[in-house]
Amino acid sequence: MNSKITKKIGNESGAVAIYVAILLPVLLMVAAFGIDINHVFGVRNELQNAADAAALAGAMELNDINGVLTVEDAKLEGERVAKLHSAGGQAVSEMVIQTGHWSNTTGIFTPSENDTQLENWQDIPGDLLDLDTNFINAVRAQTTRSDSPAFFAKIFGIDSLAVTNDAVAWVGFNELxxxxxxxxxxxxxxxxxxxxxxxxxxxxxxxxxxxxxxxxxxxxxxxxxxxxxxxxxxxxxxxxxxxxxxxxxxxxxxxxxxxxxxxxxxxxxxxxxxxxxxxxxxxxxxxxxxxxxxxxxxxxxxxxxxxxxxxxxxxxxxxxxxxxxxxxxxxxxxxxxxxxxxxxxxxxxxxxxxxxxxxxxxxxxxxxxxxxxxxxxxxxxxxxxxxxxxxxxxxxxxxxxxxxxxxGNSSFNPASKILAKYPKLVE
Incomplete structure (x- = not known):
């Protein structure tokens, strides 16, 4: 009787070993990607911080003290600030800084190559100005780490992962x-x-x-x-x-x-x-x-x-x-x-x-x-x-x-007709 039970248990342990052998690659894959995904999220957060800071810094330089558009200054300042940050233990070196128009109505950023401001924008009613993509009022910063190293994922031939993030800073009008x-x-x-x-x-x-x-x-x-x-x-x-x-x-x-x-x-x-x-x-x-x-x-x-x-x-x-x-x-x-x-x-x-x-x-x-x-x-x-x-x-x-x-600070308040000094993150 005991010998029959022992034999049955032995047969079951053999079956478990087979299951483990079959599932082990899957378990290793899940563990590998779990560790790498966690690392990617960390890198992504660091890139977001870099993009936020770069967009805000660029937007601060979008207009000079007289409200005159200074696109090149905005881009250079955005790049400079982005490079001060690191992602995954490496200094941020891949970034794209764009100037363009942010619409509060649509919630859409439209990049622009214009380096001069929309002519006579002060004479345009605020609701129409918000929809005019020729009015330059925002900076978009995109930061990337294209070679974020993979760890356990290398087992499956994945040596690195590309991670990117972006932010938009908007210059509104004085909040009165x-x-x-x-x-x-x-x-x-x-x-x-x-x-x-x-x-x-x-x-x-x-x-x-x-x-x-x-x-x-x-x-x-x-x-x-x-x-x-x-x-x-x-x-x-x-x-x-x-x-x-x-x-x-x-x-x-x-x-x-x-x-x-x-x-x-x-x-x-x-x-x-x-x-x-x-x-x-x-x-x-x-x-x-x-x-x-x-x-x-x-x-x-x-x-x-x-x-x-x-x-x-x-x-x-x-x-x-x-x-x-x-x-x-x-x-x-x-x-x-x-x-x-x-x-x-x-x-x-x-x-x-x-x-x-x-x-x-x-x-x-x-x-x-x-x-x-x-x-x-x-x-x-x-x-x-x-x-x-x-x-x-x-x-x-x-x-x-x-x-x-x-x-003052940025708000959607064209009644003031005065550009805000401090931009606001909107995306």
Whole structure:
């Protein structure tokens, strides 16, 4: 009886040995590929880190300080940063850096060979610009390790594996970060405040804004041109008045502040005369000119719907302006007339700066003629569309869409018309 059982067990152990012999190659294959796949995933993660960093670094260099497209700089910086990373114990040496267009609507990156930006893109409504593949706003980085070594897979004749990964970094628009508490009325710069989704501010519009309450016979200089704002955007906006002490403190920043605001929300403001605030702003202007000479003072300012309210107007967006002149006190002889100022763009080419000059003491010239010429060359108009008058406590500025210095983080917010300084990974 026992001998029969022993014989049966022996027969079964022999069968198991046969099964093991049959399955062993399969088990070895699974183990080999399991180890190699785990290694591949590690390499892939390292390549993803390299691609992310390269895309972001390239996108940071996609536009220069004046918002001018610099494709070659973006590609070189992307390559440089990719090479700082390693994958599978080896420095990343295989990469492709592309510039092109990212659409938030379609979620698609379209590579482009263009090295100049889409002409007059500032005049294109935001929803259409998002779909225009000729508008360069993104960098794609692809990193590869074509010879990632295989280990156990070599048993089956597989010596190496190719691994690749990519990332797209997108440069959107400023997320409405302003740097001075002086709000521009939308109508003053041709902003379409009836279209909240795609406002379309005009570029290089010259305007005059005045901070006084008295009225002339034919022209009210305080009519909906600008407002002082305390930048308060909460349920207390309508209950907290914008007072002189508060504005004095806020305006002392001289453009070095940074306030992130929410589009279409009410913002605390006043359209009355605030002498301490204007005095601070004027002193900032004087300091800027002392340090920089006769060039415009650029600020990123909020744009509000002044028809909505004079204490809690709706914020429509933000725009960069070039302040080309300020007047503190009115003199009987127009003794503070500009004699030299850099124009932010060429009237013919639309991009290159040029310098205007006028000597009121030269033959045929006077303070009056220099002022008239200055107003004409910079296209400065009052709220009625007439040439801007020489007035005390006044700010003369141009909207400078072509010269907008990148600011803030990327968001899908074409209302600002200002390219973001910091890109965002979108793929």
């Amino acid at each position: 970060t302003v740097n001075y508490p002086y709000a521009i009325c939308a109508d003053t710069i041709g902003w379409d405040d009836n279209n909240d989704d795609v406002p379309d501010p005009e570029c290089n519009v010259g305007s005059a804004s005045n901070d006084r309450n008295n009225k002339d016979d034919d022209y009210d200089p305080t009519s909906e041109t600008s407002m002082w704002t305390n930048l308060v955007q909460d349920e207390m906006c309508s209950e907290i008045s914008t007072n002189a002490n508060e504005m004095k403190e806020l305006t002392a920043t001289c453009g070095d502040g940074a306030w992130s605001l929410n589009k279409l929300e009410p913002t605390g403001a006043t359209n009355g005369e605030v002498v301490p605030a204007f005095n601070n702003m004027y002193q900032c202007w004087e300091n800027f000119r002392d340090n920089n000479g006769d060039i415009p003072w650029q600020l990123v300012l909020p744009v509000v719907d002044c028809d909505d309210s004079n204490t809690c107007p709706k914020l429509l967006g933000a725009i960069q302006v070039s302040i080309v002149w300020m007047i503190d006190q009115e003199g009987p002889n127009m003794d503070y007339v500009p004699t030299e100022m850099e124009h932010p763009s060429d009237p013919d080419a639309g991009t290159q700066a040029w310098t205007w000059r006028c000597d009121p003491l030269s033959e045929g010239q006077s303070p009056e003629t220099c002022w008239a010429e200055f107003v004409d060359k910079f296209g400065l108009k009052d709220v009625s569309g007439d040439p801007a008058a020489y007035m005390k406590r006044s700010v003369y500025f141009m909207t400078t869409c072509m010269e907008a210095e990148p600011e």
